[in-house]
Amino acid sequence: MDSVELKRLLEGVATGSISVENTLERLKHLPFEDLGFANVDHHRKLRQGHPEVIFGQGKSIGQIEKIMIALLDKGNNVLVTRLSEEKGVKLCAHFPDACHHKDAGCITVERQPVEIIGRGTILVISAGTSDIPVAAEAVVTAKIMGNRVEQLFDVGVAGIHRLLARRELLQTATVLVVVAGMEGALPSVVGGLVDRPVIAVPTSVGYGASFGGIAALLGMLNSCASGVTVVNIDNGFGAGYAASLINKAS
Known part of the structure; x- marks a missing residue:
């Protein structure tokens, strides 16, 4: 034009x-x-x-x-x-x-003030410390898109009591992004505890048979917990973006 x-x-x-x-x-x-x-x-x-x-x-x-x-x-x-x-x-x-x-x-x-337009809070959870880079990408993405964001790191299934101790925080989130490598079990656990959308992010963290995140990806795709959707391996950006859209529409 x-x-x-x-x-x-x-x-x-x-x-x-x-x-x-x-x-x-x-x-x-x-x-x-x-x-x-x-x-x-x-x-x-x-x-x-x-x-x-x-x-x-x-x-x-x-x-x-x-x-x-x-x-x-x-x-x-x-x-x-x-x-x-x-x-x-x-x-x-x-x-x-x-x-x-x-x-x-x-x-x-940020040359313009970031206006909070999300109606609730996005909670980003990582299973392990090694998953933080992917989780942090989701945090940065959701924040610049105008959302209140909380984070909860290193609460994987090897020490599930760490997650259960923060159950109140899980219940206050509007949408949850759950990042995990290895066998990718954490999103299923979180999905069974909340009545909110859960976006699962498989990471490439793990030993040989994790196949660069494919094991976690397949585990998440086969989750028996309702309300769990899955993005691509290491795609923290995609998860943060999708969570923002859900939070704005909720």
């Missing part, structure tokens, strides 16, 4: 010949910015409620910087996931107001 067409559209709204609803529907698909190596989707927030998130793995520092600048220039807050510590440090040097979440492998730039 060029400036002439946009002007015609806005004039139609002003005169009443084009409805606001029709205009909104047309604008939902535009615009994007062609950087040569990436098409930055500037209207994703309009369509989905949150700006485009940058997946840092496989991108160069220069590519990430240019995408970040494009998003920031449009007044968006920025989340970059799947960053090595080296990349995170270099990006923070270029963007002094960036926050480096080293444990999550993410950086955020």
Whole structure:
């Protein structure tokens, strides 16, 4: 859509010949910015409620910087996931107001206040300390999307009393993200204790027969606890995003 067409559209709204609803529907698909190596989707927030998130793995520092600048220039807050510590440090040097979440492998730039729009609280649980990087990615994602987030780490089934001691916290959450490697049993346990949605996240943590998280993934997919849904291996971002959508709609 060029400036002439946009002007015609806005004039139609002003005169009443084009409805606001029709205009909104047309604008939902535009615009994007062609950087040569990436098409930055500037209207994703309009369509989905949150700006485009940058997946840092496989991108160069220069590519990430240019995408970040494009998003920031449009007044968006920025989340970059799947960053090595080296990349995170270099990006923070270029963007002094960036926050480096080293444990999550993410950086955020918040130039607009993050408004709390989630109706309840998202609780992120990890089975073990080794699962924290994936859980932390879910925490960072849910927070920048405007949610109150609590976290409960290292409460896996090898010491189930640690989880049961915090049962009141489980009951107060609107949606729970449960992160586990090894055999992936914890989401089933949590799912049997609460009447809220549980998003299970298998991690690649474990010994040989865990097959890089496949054992945990299959265990979670076969959970006998009702209300447990599963995202991909190590996908803390996807779990945090889905939890945010549920929390906003609840």
